[in-house]
Amino acid sequence: MINYYEYETSPRKEETEEYIPRKRQKKGNTVHNKEDIRKKVKKAQVIEKRKNAKHILEIGIVFILLLTISYRYALINSRFSQKESLKASLAELQKQNAQLKVSIEQGMNINNIEQAAKEKLGMQKLDNNQKVYITLPKKDYVESSVNSENNEEESWWQKLIKTLKGE
Numbered sequence: 782m783i784n785y786y787e788y789e790t791s792p793r794k795e796e797t798e799e800y801i802p803r804k805r806q807k808k809g810n811t812v813h814n815k816e817d818i819r820k821k822v823k824k825a826q827v828i829e830k831r832k833n834a835k836h837i838l839e840i841g842i843v844f845i846l847l848l849t850i851s852y853r854y855a856l857i858n859s860r861f862s863q864k865e866s867l868k869a870s871l872a873e874l875q876k877q878n879a880q881l882k883v884s885i886e887q888g889m890n891i892n893n894i895e896q897a898a899k900e901k902l903g904m905q906k907l908d909n910n911q912k913v914y915i916t917l918p919k920k921d922y923v924e925s926s927v928n929s930e931n932n933e934e935e936s937w938w939q940k941l942i943k944t945l946k947g948e
Contacts, residue, residue, distance in 0.1 A: 887893075898904040935943075
């Protein structure tokens with residue numbers, strides 16, 4: 782019991798330790814026989830199966846997405862390795878090209894050319910009796926064309942008339 786005085790005007794219900802309030806049962810949710818229980822259990826199982834199927838479907842979708850992403854990364858990696866191998870072969874070809882240019886420049890030396898001509902082609906230097914000397918006059922002669930000056934001064938009408946006359 783409560784041992785204090787209250788100043789309120791509303792009555793207060795005292796609860797004892799033995800008092801247990803009843804829960805009200807709703808009339809629509811009562812289960813009366815075993816068939817209703819079985820139906821509710823089956824319905825709950827169907828709902829549970831749907832939830833499980835939904836979770837399995839979500840996991841499957843996530844797995845397929847991850848598989849697709851990993852496949853794309855594998856393709857990217859293979860293309861990258863292919864690009865790197867092509868880049869390495871390009872560098873090697875450029876190195877060979879530079880070496881060939883250097884060897885060509887070294888081979889273009891006049892002494893090397895002369896030696897190759899003597900050994901491979903059997904060539905020899907000229908002797909004095911193989912040389913032929915020609916004397917040219919020191920004065921240049923230029924002839925001017927009188928007809929070419931007249932043709933340049935004529936108009937195109939005059940040229941047309943001369944061509945028609947046959948001149």
